Amino acid sequence: MNIKEVIAVILIIAFFLCAYFLFPKPVEFSQTVSIILTILLALTLLVIGVMTFMGRYIERRVVFLFVGIALTLPFFMQFDLPVPISPEVQAAYDELEKLPEGSKVLAAFDYDPPSAPELQPMAVAFMKYAFQRGLKIIIMGLWPQGPQQADQAIQTAFEVIPELEDKIKYGRDYVNLGFQSGNEFVILRMGESFKAMFPTDIYNTPYDSIPILKNVKNYSNIDYCFNFSAGKPGTVEWVQGAVDRFNLKMSAGNTAVQAPMAYPYLQAGQLDGLMGGMAGGAEFEKLTEHYDKATVFIKSQSFAHAVVIVFIIIGNVAFFRGRRRKK
Amino acid sequence: MDWTTFGVWLAAVFTLGIISFLYRDNIFYKLCEAIFVGISAGYWLITFFWDNLYSKFYSQVTDPVDPQWTPWIGFVLGALMLTRLFEKIGWLSRWPLAFIIGATAGVYMMFYFVSNAMLQVSATILPIYTGSISGAISNLFIIVGTFCGLIYFFFSKEHKGAFGGAAKIGIWFLMATFGASFGYTVMSRMSLMLGRLDFLFGQWLGLIK
Amino acid sequence: MDITKRNIKNLYCVHLIVFLFLISSLTVFAQTETVAEEDTTTIFIPQSPISVTAEDYKYDRGESVVINWGLSPDDDGSGKVTGYEIFRSEAEQDDFISVNVVAPGISTFRDKSVENNVEYIYGIAALNGDDASPMTLSEPVLPDTEIVNWNLLNLFFIGLLIAGSVIYFIAHAKRGKKLFIRKIAGLEAIDEAIGRATEMGRPILFIPGINDMDDVQTIAGITILGRVAKVVADYDIKINMPVARSIVMTTARETIKEAYVGAGRPDAYSDNMVRYITDEQFGYVAAVDGIMVREKPATCFYLGAFFAESLILAETGNSVGAIQIAGTAMPAQLPFFVAACDYTLIGEELFAASAYLSNEPKQLGSLKGQDVGKFMAMAAIALGVISVTIARAWGGSFFPWLDEFMHRLFTITN
Numbered sequence: 001m002n003i004k005e006v007i008a009v010i011l012i013i014a015f016f017l018c019a020y021f022l023f024p025k026p027v028e029f030s031q032t033v034s035i036i037l038t039i040l041l042a043l044t045l046l047v048i049g050v051m052t053f054m055g056r057y058i059e060r061r062v063v064f065l066f067v068g069i070a071l072t073l074p075f076f077m078q079f080d081l082p083v084p085i086s087p088e089v090q091a092a093y094d095e096l097e098k099l100p101e102g103s104k105v106l107a108a109f110d111y112d113p114p115s116a117p118e119l120q121p122m123a124v125a126f127m128k129y130a131f132q133r134g135l136k137i138i139i140m141g142l143w144p145q146g147p148q149q150a151d152q153a154i155q156t157a158f159e160v161i162p163e164l165e166d167k168i169k170y171g172r173d174y175v176n177l178g179f180q181s182g183n184e185f186v187i188l189r190m191g192e193s194f195k196a197m198f199p200t201d202i203y204n205t206p207y208d209s210i211p212i213l214k215n216v217k218n219y220s221n222i223d224y225c226f227n228f229s230a231g232k233p234g235t236v237e238w239v240q241g242a243v244d245r246f247n248l249k250m251s252a253g254n255t256a257v258q259a260p261m262a263y264p265y266l267q268a269g270q271l272d273g274l275m276g277g278m279a280g281g282a283e284f285e286k287l288t289e290h291y292d293k294a295t296v297f298i299k300s301q302s303f304a305h306a307v308v309i310v311f312i313i314i315g316n317v318a319f320f321r322g323r324r325r326k327k
Numbered sequence: 328m329d330w331t332t333f334g335v336w337l338a339a340v341f342t343l344g345i346i347s348f349l350y351r352d353n354i355f356y357k358l359c360e361a362i363f364v365g366i367s368a369g370y371w372l373i374t375f376f377w378d379n380l381y382s383k384f385y386s387q388v389t390d391p392v393d394p395q396w397t398p399w400i401g402f403v404l405g406a407l408m409l410t411r412l413f414e415k416i417g418w419l420s421r422w423p424l425a426f427i428i429g430a431t432a433g434v435y436m437m438f439y440f441v442s443n444a445m446l447q448v449s450a451t452i453l454p455i456y457t458g459s460i461s462g463a464i465s466n467l468f469i470i471v472g473t474f475c476g477l478i479y480f481f482f483s484k485e486h487k488g489a490f491g492g493a494a495k496i497g498i499w500f501l502m503a504t505f506g507a508s509f510g511y512t513v514m515s516r517m518s519l520m521l522g523r524l525d526f527l528f529g530q531w532l533g534l535i536k
Numbered sequence: 537m538d539i540t541k542r543n544i545k546n547l548y549c550v551h552l553i554v555f556l557f558l559i560s561s562l563t564v565f566a567q568t569e570t571v572a573e574e575d576t577t578t579i580f581i582p583q584s585p586i587s588v589t590a591e592d593y594k595y596d597r598g599e600s601v602v603i604n605w606g607l608s609p610d611d612d613g614s615g616k617v618t619g620y621e622i623f624r625s626e627a628e629q630d631d632f633i634s635v636n637v638v639a640p641g642i643s644t645f646r647d648k649s650v651e652n653n654v655e656y657i658y659g660i661a662a663l664n665g666d667d668a669s670p671m672t673l674s675e676p677v678l679p680d681t682e683i684v685n686w687n688l689l690n691l692f693f694i695g696l697l698i699a700g701s702v703i704y705f706i707a708h709a710k711r712g713k714k715l716f717i718r719k720i721a722g723l724e725a726i727d728e729a730i731g732r733a734t735e736m737g738r739p740i741l742f743i744p745g746i747n748d749m750d751d752v753q754t755i756a757g758i759t760i761l762g763r764v765a766k767v768v769a770d771y772d773i774k775i776n777m778p779v780a781r782s783i784v785m786t787t788a789r790e791t792i793k794e795a796y797v798g799a800g801r802p803d804a805y806s807d808n809m810v811r812y813i814t815d816e817q818f819g820y821v822a823a824v825d826g827i828m829v830r831e832k833p834a835t836c837f838y839l840g841a842f843f844a845e846s847l848i849l850a851e852t853g854n855s856v857g858a859i860q861i862a863g864t865a866m867p868a869q870l871p872f873f874v875a876a877c878d879y880t881l882i883g884e885e886l887f888a889a890s891a892y893l894s895n896e897p898k899q900l901g902s903l904k905g906q907d908v909g910k911f912m913a914m915a916a917i918a919l920g921v922i923s924v925t926i927a928r929a930w931g932g933s934f935f936p937w938l939d940e941f942m943h944r945l946f947t948i949t950n
Contacts, residue, residue: 001353016343016532025533060855064349071517072524075535114818114844117522118515144374181378184434192597220599220648231843232747240438244446244948256515257844257868260508267469268450270442277511278518297521304517345822352829360822367816411786424749424783431750440695441948448913449946452920452939456929470921477914480884483907485718501882502874509871512847 027076034077041069045310052314055321063311070307074299081299088266089283092251092273095224101134103223104216106248108238109139109146115230115255116149121294122253122281123153123228124160129288131157131164136212137174138222140198142186142233144179147202149228151176160290172211178202183233187241191219218246225250229258239265253280339531342523447473472500582610582617582662584669585643590658590677595687598652598679604644608662608669611640619663622647627655627676637663650679687949694945697912702905709897715904720889722861725879726760729835729859730767738834739774740764743824743849745840745864746780746817749787753865756890757840758787760863763893764837765795769804777810778827780820785812821845825852838862838877839886842869850876863889916942 001009029037045066048058099105107126111119127150130137141147154174158165168174177198180186189197194216195207207213215221225248229235235252239262242248249272254262256277265271275284278301281294344359384402387395404423411420451473453466478490479497486494529535586606593600603622611617617640623632624647635647650656655678659671709715733740742764744757761777768775775792779785788810796805813823825848828836836853838846838860846862846869853860854876862873863881873880881889884906891899920942927935 019532019534023532023534026536027534061350067517068520068524071520072528075524075528114519117525118518144378179378181383184438188434215649217599217649220596237438240442244442256511256518260504260511261867264447264450265442268446270446277514278521279514293525297518297525300521300524301514301517305514308513348825352826357826360826364814364816364819364823367819368814371815408783420786427750428755432752440698441691444909444913445691445694445946445948448916448920449943451917452924452942452946454924454928455921456925458928470917474914474917477910477917481907481910482717482884482888482903504867505871505874508868509875512868512871515844516847 028078029076031078034079037073037077041066041073041307045307045314049310049314049317052318053321055325057318066307066311067304070304071300074303075296077299079299081302083282083286083295083298085283085287086280088274088276089280089287090273092253092275093284093287095249095251095272096129096133096135096226099133099135099224102136104136104138104212104221105130106219106222106225107137107139107150108225108227108229109141109150110143110234111149111228111230111255112143112145113149117293117297118255118278118281119228119230119253120149120153120156121278121292121297122275122284123149124156124292125281125285125288125290125294126226126228126253127153128157128160128164128290131168131173132161134173138177138194138212138216139174140177141179142181142183142237143230144181146228147176147178160292171205175210175212176202184237184241187233187237188245191242191246193218219248220246222248227252229253230255231258234258235262235265235271239270243270251275253284335531339527342527346523471496472504476500579667580616580664581667582664582669583608584672585620585660585662586672588658588660588672588674590656590674592677592679593646595682595685598681599650600646600648601650601656601658601677601679602644602646603658603660603674605660605672607641607643610664611662613641616664617662618665621661621663621668623659623661623671624650625657625659627657632659632671652679652681654679690945691948694912698905698909701908702902704901705904706898706901708904709901715900717888717892717900717903720881720885720892722863722879722881722885723889723892725861726764726837726889727767729837729861729878730764730771730773732859733773733834734771736834739776739831740768741824741828741831741833741836741853741858742775742777743836743838743840744777744779744784744788745838745842746820746845747841748781749783751841753839753841753886754781754784756886757863758784758791759890759894759896759899760837760839760886761788762791762795765792766798768792769796769799769801772801772804775809776827776831776833778813778820778824779810780813780815780817782812785810817843817845821848824849828852828856828858832856833858836860838864838873839881840864842866842873847872847876853877916946 048062051058096105107130109123127137139147139150141150158168170176177194178201180197182189182197186197194213198207200206201210219225219242225238225242227235227238227250229238229252235254235258238248238250238252243250243265251273252262252271253275254277256279259274259276259280262271262274262276266274275281278294278297282298285291285294341359341363344355345363347353348356384398387398404426407419407423409420410416410418451470453470455463455467455470457463457466475493475497477497478493479486479501481494484490525535585608588603588605590601590603592598593602605620608617608620619637619640620642621637622635622645624635625632635649636645638645647658655676657676658674660674661668661671663669705715730740742761744761745751745754747754749755749758765775767773769792777788777792779788789807792809793802793805796802813820824845828849829852833853833856836849836858838849839862842849842864843866846864846866850860850862850872860873860877861879861881862877863886864870864873865883865886867883870880870882874882887899888903891903920939923935923938923942926932927939
């Protein structure tokens, strides 16, 4: 490490320590400051663009820094962005709206903490909406931490609406069957018997003594399915194993990486609705009138996307200049 | 000692350690990486033990009310896998491997054939005449993209002439799809980074609400 | 009695008579009112449903019964019928239990709570509020399972056609007949990449994806590893292969060992060439990134199933200046490999490359058989699009029939 790097590390540590102990909390920029910072960011990008055009290329770490700034700054800025609702998210919401009170909904939580920033906001919005509508939720997961994420989503829903905690009873209004390994084989087996795959719930209560599971033998006794998926096993396996084979009706919330893989199923009618990534989560929050993390994060997302678009243009300018020079 | 605060600080330090790799490889990153790899290996070992060995095998075969014998089949197959460690009897491990590959091939054959092939062909049979220009263009895109994509992946004929032209259209559609998918994935990565930043600036430093 | 007393007596009589008259009239009036109330609260019992049929629901493991009935003649939309209640009893017993209540105007219900092989009798009663008509009973019905789901005949035939093609071409290849596979451009890149590693004297990094051996992409990756390992063994290049699954580790070790034995250099093989890191996705990629940055491989192969780690690996490999060849059938990861790698085998090209390199009859035959399937799909799409377009534009009877036929051929009805 050279001296400049050592100084940089010391300064960074000092910044974080000052932020922890000294800065006022929370930090909120006024509108004027927000506008000034946005203009400064735009001007810096313009300078970089001009430098690139003149043949003075920046290094990749500068790109990382700008993306980090674009993601961080909106946390402190006070502005709202419109969230237009896409047809596939509207379709997912409409299917849930059609369900009468008391309908049994199978909620499959197939993700883990690394994917929580994208999926947890829509999971919280879903649980809150489901409890308010009086839907009966049967939770399970094909990923080990999925059912724990479900529990966290329920706790957050109870914190947002404290009355729900008194109104909603475990065992009567929702149950957490836990995780079961076996991927698509679990999905197939559940088509015959839920009890065979989940003889007890996550608290070791026998299947038959849980009120909500009375008369729930397999998918034919479920009114709807909602899947939160971050990969494999996930939405694709649920469509292949449960929807196409057992005629289960389903909508899904996916990470933005998985969403393009689910669109063919949406187009073919195998999925009723689809929420893709944080944007999908923000749209669902708007529909269910639960404005939380996704709605807040979408501001940072939009800023970062704009910065990335500018860098893509700058990168292409550099590429075509480089090609012209070689000629 | 407030263990929650200690845990938050520990998580923050590890987060910054991993992020430091963006600048360059350094000893702090190596330390965080080694700890992360070790913890994840240990975590999966424990998860495997409790979720598979214990709940799927031990608790079922030793159930006082209704002991099962079928988990023994899986146990024997799993034990046979371990024979790989011994040269003389290592060939026995091919049997459980054959079972796994055969079973999954059989299941996947129907899964992919129905959901990814037949139903997608059915969904691609769309009318070009829909009564509206936008509907017609939309359907045409789906039909031409699917058709030319299939031509690109047809390996029994050289990509020459009209066939080659159609394959080229197919690869253009593929690249456009990859671009859209890339954009979606950039959004996904931003979201994950936002989660970490929310933790650092919110839960750790308390600078945001 | 004098006149006054008689008048008073008469007056009392008159008063008594009037009083009695008033009392009786009130009583009659009250009775009349009571009768009038009874007249306005008549109980209306609607007429029973006309007929009830119960049938086993087909192809469902004997878990449901479909009940149909003719609507009650009073169910004319006037509100006389407020619904229908469905009752069920086991055939030998006579204890009917209520299964469900449906709205008026509905004449069918699927009972999904029956037991297989238990005979039931159903009764439907028309409701008017709390009052119900007598039940109309069905004949006994036995929910049953069917051995063959005839609705899936189309699936069977198309599957037979494609599987038959695969078997035919495998047999064809086994007989030594050459099967034409067009040139895969990425294969030349593999040879070039290995050559680069030889020139630079730097190792090759081979990543077979993060899925287990049950994934066909991993199998394809290991097949290509066999080819790469042969060259590595011949030219004494170092190969480094961190893996995320234990079975993949053992299979890869066997493959590389075989290559070294085949090259006549079994002593040069070491189990450390293939190392298990961790099952956890990002733990694995963190370790591989570290290996890339420290060992600076000349060539990186990413051949198999990848998820979120694909871009991290490709970007890190790019930053250390390695030539990168990728191949995966994961649509979500292809964009990153296409953007960051020098060459990418897209989707099925990975399997085609594996078949081309191994020259194994099974792989070659499978590829050709799949081409038959693709040809069928293209033909179906072309025929279907033409028929549905003509049907929509001009109508008629043949093209709508053809359109319906093509859709039903490729749709599954359970």
